[in-house]
Amino acid sequence: MGNENNKFSGMAGGKPPLMPLCAWRAFLKAAVPVELRAREILFHAGDEGDGCYLIRAGTVKASVVSVDGQERLLAVLGEGTLIGELALLDDESRSATVTALRPCRLLHLTKSAFFRLGDANPTIYRLALRLLARRLRDTNESVVAQGSVTVQGRVARAFASLAEGLGAPQAGGRILLAQRVTQSDIAGMAGVARENASRAINEFLRDGVLARVKGCYAIEKPERLRQLAEI
Amino acid sequence: MGNENNKFSGMAGGKPPLMPLCAWRAFLKAAVPVELRAREILFHAGDEGDGCYLIRAGTVKASVVSVDGQERLLAVLGEGTLIGELALLDDESRSATVTALRPCRLLHLTKSAFFRLGDANPTIYRLALRLLARRLRDTNESVVAQGSVTVQGRVARAFASLAEGLGAPQAGGRILLAQRVTQSDIAGMAGVARENASRAINEFLRDGVLARVKGCYAIEKPERLRQLAEI
DNA sequence: GTGGAATTGTGATATAGATCACATATCAAT
DNA sequence: ATTGATATGTGATCTATATCACAATTCCAC
Numbered sequence: 001m002g003n004e005n006n007k008f009s010g011m012a013g014g015k016p017p018l019m020p021l022c023a024w025r026a027f028l029k030a031a032v033p034v035e036l037r038a039r040e041i042l043f044h045a046g047d048e049g050d051g052c053y054l055i056r057a058g059t060v061k062a063s064v065v066s067v068d069g070q071e072r073l074l075a076v077l078g079e080g081t082l083i084g085e086l087a088l089l090d091d092e093s094r095s096a097t098v099t100a101l102r103p104c105r106l107l108h109l110t111k112s113a114f115f116r117l118g119d120a121n122p123t124i125y126r127l128a129l130r131l132l133a134r135r136l137r138d139t140n141e142s143v144v145a146q147g148s149v150t151v152q153g154r155v156a157r158a159f160a161s162l163a164e165g166l167g168a169p170q171a172g173g174r175i176l177l178a179q180r181v182t183q184s185d186i187a188g189m190a191g192v193a194r195e196n197a198s199r200a201i202n203e204f205l206r207d208g209v210l211a212r213v214k215g216c217y218a219i220e221k222p223e224r225l226r227q228l229a230e231i
Numbered sequence: 232m233g234n235e236n237n238k239f240s241g242m243a244g245g246k247p248p249l250m251p252l253c254a255w256r257a258f259l260k261a262a263v264p265v266e267l268r269a270r271e272i273l274f275h276a277g278d279e280g281d282g283c284y285l286i287r288a289g290t291v292k293a294s295v296v297s298v299d300g301q302e303r304l305l306a307v308l309g310e311g312t313l314i315g316e317l318a319l320l321d322d323e324s325r326s327a328t329v330t331a332l333r334p335c336r337l338l339h340l341t342k343s344a345f346f347r348l349g350d351a352n353p354t355i356y357r358l359a360l361r362l363l364a365r366r367l368r369d370t371n372e373s374v375v376a377q378g379s380v381t382v383q384g385r386v387a388r389a390f391a392s393l394a395e396g397l398g399a400p401q402a403g404g405r406i407l408l409a410q411r412v413t414q415s416d417i418a419g420m421a422g423v424a425r426e427n428a429s430r431a432i433n434e435f436l437r438d439g440v441l442a443r444v445k446g447c448y449a450i451e452k453p454e455r456l457r458q459l460a461e462i
Numbered sequence: 463g464t465g466g467a468a469t470t471g472t473g474a475t476a477t478a479g480a481t482c483a484c485a486t487a488t489c490a491a492t
Numbered sequence: 493a494t495t496g497a498t499a500t501g502t503g504a505t506c507t508a509t510a511t512c513a514c515a516a517t518t519c520c521a522c
Contacts, residue, residue: 064371066379066462074371089364095371118353125349125356132363133320139370140295140305140326146377147422148297151509183470191378193510198471215518231297382479413499424480429501446488 023121027054030117031107036060036100042084047094049087051110055079058104059166059179062096063188073188076101076181078166082131088114089132101179144231151192155200156228158189159210163219175219254352258285261348262338267291267331273315278325280318282341286310289335290397290410293327294419304419307332307412309397313362319345320363332410375462382423386431387459389420390441394450406450 019027036042036058043049045064055077062074062083074096077083087094088111109117118124138161145157159177167175187197204210209225211218219225250258267273267289274280276295286308293305293314305327308314318325319342340348349356369392376388390408398406418428435441440456442449450456 064375064462066375068379070379072375072378074374086364086368089360090368092368095368115357118356122350122353122356125353125360126346128360129320129356129363132360132367133317136363136367136370137317137321137323137326139367139374143305143370143373143377143422144295144297144303146374147303148299148301182468191374194470195472195511196509202471231295415499425500426481426502427479433501 036104154190267335273329385421
C-alpha cells in the first residue's frame with residue numbers, strides 16, 4: 001500500500017481505483033476526523049451504526065464471535081480501506097466488531113452525508129459498488145475455500161488476505177506484514193485451531209514461504225502462497 | 232415471493248425494496264429479454280461477461296466447482312433476483328456458473344446500459360448498493376457459520392437460504408420450497424458430504440422441522456430451523 | 463535485569479464428518 | 493408395466509482436525 005491518501009481501495013486489494021479529485025474534495029469536506037487509540041473499539045457487532053469510516057492511518061481488525069465464544073477474524077484492514085459500509089447501506093445493525101490494532105486516524109461519513117455526496121456525484125456510488133463487488137467476490141471465495149481446502153490452504157489464505165490488508169511490498173517480491181499478528185489471530189482468520197495454525201505456519205517457515213522479521217511475518221514466496229491458497 | 236414484477240429483491244430476501252415506477256420503466260426499456268430452457272447454462276465461472284440479469288420467472292442455481300471437482304452451490308435463486316452483477320461492477324470474469332433449474336425468463340442489461348441508467352437515476356445505484364450489502368452480509372455470515380457450526384446447522388442454513396430464494400409461504404407459517412431439490416444440491420450448499428446431508432435431513436423430517444410434499448420439501452417450523460442455523 | 467503474562471511448539475488423544483460399499487426407493491422414458 | 497437411471501438410506505471404516513496437556517519461548521512492565 002502506498003502513501004497517497006486519495007485512494008479508495010478495498011480489502012479486496014488489487015489495483016485501487018483512484019477517486020477523482022473533485023469527488024475526493026467533497027468527501028473530505030463532508031467527513032469528520034476520528035482518532036482511535038490502540039485496542040480501542042470503534043463499534044460492536046449488533047450496534048446501531050450511522051455511517052462509514054475511511055482509514056487514513058493505522059490498522060484495524062473486523063471480527064465476530066460465534067455462539068460458542070470463538071472469535072472469528074474477518075479481516076485485518078489498513079490505510080485506504082472503507083469500513084462500516086454495510087450498516088450504512090442496508091440499515092441493519094453492525095455486522096462485525098471493529099477494533100484498532102494500533103493508533104488510527106479515520107474519517108467518519110454519516111449516512112445522510114454519504115447519500116448526499118453520492119447523489120451529487122455518481123462516481124462515488126460507482127466506486128462504492130465496485131468496492132462491494134470486490135469484497136463479495138472475495139467472501140464468496142472464502143466460503144468455497146472453507147469447505148474444500150485443507151488447514152494449510154486456509155492458513156495460506158489468511159496470510160494472503162493479511163497481505164492485502166497491510167502488506168508492504170519489499171524488494172525482490174517479498175511482502176512484509178508491517179504489524180504484529182498472533183497465531184491466534186491467524187487461526188481466527190483461517191477458521192482452524194490455534195495449534196494447527198502453529199503447525200502450518202512452521203511448515204511455511206521451514207519451506208521458506210514465510211519468514212519472521214523482527215516479530216512480524218514476511219511472505220517470501222507470494223506465488224507459492226497463492227498456489228497453496230487456491231480453491 | 233409475491234407475483235409483482237416491479238421488485239428488485241436480492242437473494243438476501245427480507246422486505247424487498249420497491250423500485251420507483253419511473254426507474255422501473257427506464258429499466259424495462261433498456262433491458263432485453265432472454266429465455267432459458269431447463270438445465271441450460273446462462274454463463275460459466277471464468278467467462279467474460281457483459282451485464283447482469285434480472286429473473287422475471289423461473290429458478291436458477293449459482294455454483295462453483297473447486298479444484299478437486301466438488302461442486303459447491305452458492306444459492307438457488309428465484310423470481311425478482313438480480314444475478315451476474317459482480318462481473319458487471321468490477322470488470323473481472325464471472326465468479327460463478329449460473330444454470331436454469333426450470334425454464335426461465337430473464338431481462339439482460341448490458342454494462343453500459345446499467346451505468347447510463349444509474350448515472351441518470353441514482354436510485355438505481357442506491358438499490359444496487361443495498362442489494363450488494365445484503366448479499367455481503369449473508370456471505371460473511373456463511374463464512375463464520377462454516378467454521379463454527381455443525382453439519383446439522385449448516386444443512387439448516389442451506390434450507391433457510393433455499394427458503395429465501397424460492398420459498399412460498401403457506402398458511403400456518405409453513406414455507407414450501409416450490410422446486411425439486413436433490414440432497415446433493417443441499418449437500419453442495421451446506422458444504423458437507425451428501426450422505427451426511429441425508430442423515431441430517433432425515434432427523435429434521437423425524438423431528439417435524441421439515442416435511443416432504445409431493446417430492447418437494449416444506450419447512451414446517453421455520454423458527455426452529457432458524458435456531459439450528461444460528462451462528 | 464527480573465518476574466509474570468502472554469505467546470508459541472509439540473506430542474497424545476478424541477471425534478466429527480468424509481469416504482466407502484452397498485441396499486432400496488423413485489423417477490422418467492419406452 | 494418394465495427397465496435403466498437417478499436419487500436416497502444406512503452401516504462400517506478412515507482421517508483430518510479439534511482438543512487436551514504441557515514445556516519452552518518471548519514479550520513487556522517494573
